[in-house]
Structures are given as C-alpha cells and as structure tokens.
Amino acid sequence: MTALEKYLSDFSTPLPDALHWLERETHLRTNHARMLCGPEVGALLHHFVLMNSPRRVLELGVFTGYSSICIATALDDGAVLDAVEINDELEDLIREGYARAGVTDKVNLIFSDAKEFFDGCRESYDLIYIDANKREYIAYYQSAIELLRPGGYIIADNVLWDGKVYEAEPPRDAQTRGIMAFNDLVAGDPRVENFILPLRDGLNIIRKK
Numbered sequence: 001m002t003a004l005e006k007y008l009s010d011f012s013t014p015l016p017d018a019l020h021w022l023e024r025e026t027h028l029r030t031n032h033a034r035m036l037c038g039p040e041v042g043a044l045l046h047h048f049v050l051m052n053s054p055r056r057v058l059e060l061g062v063f064t065g066y067s068s069i070c071i072a073t074a075l076d077d078g079a080v081l082d083a084v085e086i087n088d089e090l091e092d093l094i095r096e097g098y099a100r101a102g103v104t105d106k107v108n109l110i111f112s113d114a115k116e117f118f119d120g121c122r123e124s125y126d127l128i129y130i131d132a133n134k135r136e137y138i139a140y141y142q143s144a145i146e147l148l149r150p151g152g153y154i155i156a157d158n159v160l161w162d163g164k165v166y167e168a169e170p171p172r173d174a175q176t177r178g179i180m181a182f183n184d185l186v187a188g189d190p191r192v193e194n195f196i197l198p199l200r201d202g203l204n205i206i207r208k209k
Contacts, residue, residue, distance in 0.1 A: 018101035042070035049074035054126030061132030072103035160202025
C-alpha cells in the first residue's frame, strides 16, 4: 500500500469486511488480481448509486464481484443489478462474496459474452458500468446507449489505460486502440455529455441527454 493509498484509507469510511475478504481471496485464487476495481473506484460506484438511486443497473465484466458488491450494497429496496461475466470458472468465488456482503437477492449473475447478452436483452437501465474486453468497448457502448434511459449514465472503466492513450508514440496493441476509439466516439456523440475522471486508471462518466 502506498502512502497515498494508506492516507485515503485512513480518512475514508472503512470498507465492508466482505470486500477485504474478497480482495484476499482474489489474490489467492486468481492470477489477475490487478483487475479488481479497488477501493477508490468501488467507493465512487457505491456513492454514485446512493446519489442517483437507479432502479435497474447493468454491469459488464464482474471478475470476482468486487464492483458488484460496491454497487449492490447501495441499491434501494427493489432495485436490481444485472451482472454479466464471461468466465464461469469464477462463479463459486463471486457467489460467496455476494453472500458475505448480503447482496445475493439484489444481483442477477449472468454468465455470457457481453455482446451475446445484448442480442437478447430487452430491459432498460438507469446505470451501466462497463469493465470488460477493452477491444469491444465501442460495441458495448453502441448497444448500451440504446438500453439506457434518458438522463441515465454509463461509467466506463480503464479509459486512460496506464497512460497509453495519450502517449506520443502511436499505440500498437489492440486494447489501447480500442479504448482510444471509444473515447473519441463518446466525445463526438451528440446524444451524450461526458467527462473523464482520472481516478485510478480513468473513468469515462457519460450521461445520456
């Protein structure tokens, strides 16, 4: 933990025990613990839900469920999170985390490719959180914006991609190119207004007009 991270932790509301447990288990049981959204982004998602009181939320890219818990613990009674994850090998860990956090009844856990999920989805959403395959952000956005109600929000994670999106050298990897194209598309879309928040790896906060 860096000095900054310790300071933020010391002077912020303590995390629920379930998130501490899930972070430890993610490090022990997966090889990609870096994919956790972490306490800073998790707290933002939690408070964003508290401020906006969405009735239906969609999450693309659950990983081990950290962000799901942050969202679901802030939902009002009767509100629902549809959480879409492609890797069903993580199911036991995800569900145990949900149970420890007491949010099992608030989350519909769906194992599917995100693009295939959109093909069959007829719901509308108040908030959509995108943290899945960076190469596919444009495809996710184009489907998500159609399901988002006017005044609703899309939050897309990792849109600064370790600074690669603004480096002087042209990007060579597909993930960086995908994120750059996504940010460019959003900035020019007259249907929305947005800003990029440089928190952790960057969040694009997008409001549908």
